[in-house]
Amino acid sequence: MSLKDYSAPQPRAADIGGLAATLDGPLITAEDAGYDEARAVYNGMIDRRPFAIARCANAADVAGCIRFATEEGLELAVRGGGHNAGGFGVWDGALVIDLSAMRSVDVDAEAHTVRVDGGCTWGDVDGATVPYGMATPSGFMASTGVGGLALGGGVGYLSRRYGLTVDSLLSADVVLADGTLVTADPTSHPDLFWGLRGGGGNFGVVVSFRFACHDVGEHGTVVGGPVLYDLADAPEVMRWYRELLPTLPEELSGWIGLLTIPPAAPFPEELWGRKACAIVWCYTGPADKAAAVMAPVRDFGSPLLVGLAPMPFSALQQAFDGLYPAGLQWYWKADMFTEISDAAIDVHAKYGALLPTGHSTMHLYPIDGAAMRVDAAATAFPYRGGGWAGTIxxxxxxxxxxxAITEWAKAYWDELHPTSAGGVYVNFLGQEGDDRVRSAYGANYDRLARVKAQYDPHNVFHINQNIPPAGTPTG
Structure with missing residues (x-):
């Protein structure tokens, strides 16, 4: 069953009042002054009007909302950090379970673990773990929500060395479709635990995660930052990068992209507004080896800027947050790539020259090293053969x-897609239909549908990249 098959009946006002009385957190409706702020998500292109937004204070609030929504036949959306590409954290006429008030983080430095509430951002987590010299693999922006990124897989700066975010997930506390709270880990609800590691929000509402932490740099200090090249050099840089990256020590990772140099410090004023090819590097190994390991990436070609410097890992994670505040208009297209082919490079060069706005960009994020050493069937995230997660x-x-931004992204993707592996990283997927959701999971899809049938047989959690329960017609 797909999203279009659902209607959104409105509950009676008295029922909403009854729900509000049971919650420890506030219930926000269209009559409240904070409604527009509460329904806004990271992507400013998403403008939806939920019936009510429950800013949950605890797991009991989450359970109460789920039971209320199912009893009333009401749509149910779940919002964590609000970064989701498709804006599924809000929905017209829905009751929104908003986890943003659940933000506690508890670090066990001795055990190298961290417990994280479902409403946290990665900035919350890094702020707690990096002072201990540790981090959990995450993404590339501190403002990203923990729940959305982790449940979709979690590709980031640490993936080459420590794997994906889901590879460091130790357990999760989940409120299920019937309102019960369970802990999923390798021995308790193991099928659910498998599905949570890449299967998105299809199986329940994760109210807390427990992750392994890993040592990064010297006491949390890494060497990182951008190396920028003239756009005309992009084909040469991309050919060099595709060959070099798999040979580098796993302590060094870097994503490559095409962008417009921001008109702001720390970039030199003479480079402001210039289109460029960028590689953003992150080295997490011993400081005394940094110079030697990074020499090849520092010295290649004729860069416009070499911005490599020691910094806290949390600072690198925050580097782009100011350039991309909440509320911008976003249109996403994405694919997985096993190679950066010459044909792909030609397409990148063409559309890099046509970047329509200063914020528009293309990124390729590597998935190799430790991320490749996990079997494709061991977690729901299936892309373990190496390559890159690409997004336009x-x-x-x-x-x-x-x-203008939509047309550019669509045209770029249309020409680039034939060079791809055919699948897509689910965290970069918009509302593109059932076939694209299937492509995000490949051979793991059928097992995910069986897990869905076990834990959410009535598809209560369908406002997402939906995996209908096994046996349910699609279309």
């Missing part, structure tokens, strides 16, 4: 430019 995003603050 048209971005701008002005809604008037929505058409």
């Amino acid at each position: 995003v048209g971005v701008d603050p002005d809604p008037a430019n929505t058409g």
Whole structure:
């Protein structure tokens, strides 16, 4: 069953009042002054009007909302950090379970673990773990929500050395579709635990995660930052990068992209507004080996800027947050790539020259090293053969430019897609239909559908990249 098959009946006002009385957190409706702020998500292109937003204070609030929604036949959306590409954290006419008030983080430095509430961002987690010299593999922005990124897989700076976020997940506390709270780990609800590691929000509401932490740099200090090249050099840089990256020590990782140099410090003013090819590097190994390990990436070609420097890992994670505040217009397209082919490089060069706005960009994130050493069937995330998760995003603050950024991203993707592996990283997927959701999971899809049938047989959690329960017709 797909999203279009659902209607959104409205509950009676008295019922909403009864729900509000049972919650420890506030219930926000269209009559409340904070409604518009509460329904806003990271992608400013998403403008939906939920019936009510429950800012849950605890697992009991989450359970109460689930029971209420199912009893009333009401749509149910779940919001963590709000970064989701498709904006599934809100939905017209839905009751939104908003976890953003659940933000506690508890570090066990001796055990190298961290317990994280479902409403946390990765900035919350890094702020707690990096002072101990540790981090959990995450993404590339501190403002990203823990829940959305972790449940979709979690590709980031630490993936080459320590694997994906799901590879460091030790357990999860989950409120299920019937309102019960369970802990999923390798021995308790193991099928659910498998599905949570890449299967998205299909199986329940994760109210807390427990992750393994890993040593990063010297007391949390890494060497990182961008190396920028003239856009005309992009084909040469991409050919060099695709060959070099798999040969590098796993302590060094870097993503490559095409972008416009921001008109702000710390970039030199003479480079502001210039289109460029960028590689953002992160080295997490011993400081005394940094110079030797990074020499090949520091010295290649004729860079416009070499911005490599020691910094806390948390600072690298926050580097792009200011450039991409919440509320910008975003249009996403994405694919997985096993190689950066010459044909792909030609397409990148063409559309890099056509970047429509200063925020629009293309990124390729590596998935190799430790991330490859996990069997493709061991977690729901299936792409363990090496390569890159690619994303094309048209971005701008002005809604008037929505058409331009959308058309550029679509045209770019249309030409690039034939060079791809055919699948997609689910965290980069918009509302693109059942076939694209299937492509995100490959051979793992059928097992995910069986787990869905076990834990959410009525598809209560369908406002997401939906995996219908096994036996349910799709279309």
